[in-house]
Amino acid sequence: MIGKIQEDFAVLNSNRDLERNGFGQKRGEKIYLHPVEALYLQLKGRAKFAELKDLIDWVQKKVDSFPAIYFVYEDLRNRGNRVKIGGKLLFTNKAFLPISENEVISFEKIRSLLSEFGELILSVVDEECEVTYYSIKEPEMRGEQIEELPKVKGVFLKDRILTENLEIFEKYFYGSRVGKYVALSILEGFYLFERGVLEVENSEEMMRIAKEDEFQRRFFVYRDLKQRNFVVKTGFKFGSDFRVYRKVESADELPHSEFLVSVVEDEITVRDLSRSVRLANSVRKKLVFAWNGKYFLFEWVKV
Structure with missing residues (x-):
């Protein structure tokens, strides 16, 4: 089939096969194609619109997210999907956000897209033009831990507190057992200090550290997870801030532990x-990013 380029679209004579497979928009006896659709059809040998260099130059001018959007579109089509293009997104029965492996992800953009679509498939194109898919959604972060904590006395030791109260560890899994003490x-x-449960000798240094920005950033999430009835422990061994137990x-x-939270x-x-998703998968945990009071669950998926 021979077509032509018209400003923002490529145009072909109406064709039942193209209509049946969801290409373009039919207007009268013509089908108007998105630049990515036109390039796909020409590279597959099903149509010709211009010399390849001229066609690619046109697509690059018209499509901001090219070439990542093309390789994701091609991959989804090759898997038998009918694909529609809307701005920088692709749509099957789900919304796909194409992105190159060399780019950065904005969590504000993720938040905005999730508020519109509920779930998003991040579609990463690597240097070999292969596509890896990650499902993104806002999980229901709710634990089942009920705590009736005992009063605890402790001594501050530079960056931790030492207490003789073993119950706080054995029953509620706070701290680590160190001989007859809990750190x-x-x-x-x-x-625990903020809740009025812990009394600390030499607390001045702890209060100074608690005012530091990095501490506040992590403590905000720690406290929120605790208020959601989770048991929260360090995730350092797993490359994250926290590992989280429901009970x-x-x-x-x-x-x-079900989640790793960064x-x-x-x-x-x-x-x-x-790297973070791969590490979480290797230890059978789910990766959650905590940002600005929101939680985003990222999981590798097949499409």
């Missing part, structure tokens, strides 16, 4: 995202 992290200690009845019989700034590189 609380400064996050745990300050949370712990005994430190001797720990269940599997506290993030406004943006993250796609490469860092990929």
Whole structure:
């Protein structure tokens, strides 16, 4: 089929096969194609609109997210999907956001798209033009831990608190057992102190640290997760800020922690995202990013 380029569209004579497979928009006896659709059809040998270089130059001028959007479009089509294009997104029965592995992801943009579509498939194009898909959604972050905490006395030791109260560890899984004592992290200690549960000797240094920006950034999320009835522990070994349990009845019989939670700034590189998801998958956990009071669950998916 021979077509032609007209300003923002490529045009072909009406064709039942193209209509049946969801290409373009029919207007009278013509089908008007998005530039990405036109390039796809020409590269597949099903139509010709111009010399390849001229066609690619036109597509690049008209499509901001080219070439990532093209490779995702092609991959989805090759998997048998009918695909529609809307701005920088692709649509099957879900919304897909194409992006290059060298780009950064804006969490404000993710928030905005999730508020519109409910779920989003981040579609990452690597240097070999292969596509990896990540489902993004806002999970229902709610634990089942009910705490009736005992009063605790402790001594501040530079970046943690030492207490003789073993129950706080054995029953509620705060801190780590150190001989006949329990060592609380400064996050745990300050949370208990704020709740009026912990009395600390030499608390001045703890209060100074608690005012630092980095501490406040992490503590805001720690406290929120605790208020959602989770058990929250360090996620350092897993490359995250926290690992999260829905419920712990005994430190001797720990269940599997379900989530890894990372506290993030406004943006993250796609490469860092990929590493984090892969690590979470390798230890059978779900990766959640905490940003600005919101939680975003990222999972690798097949499409």
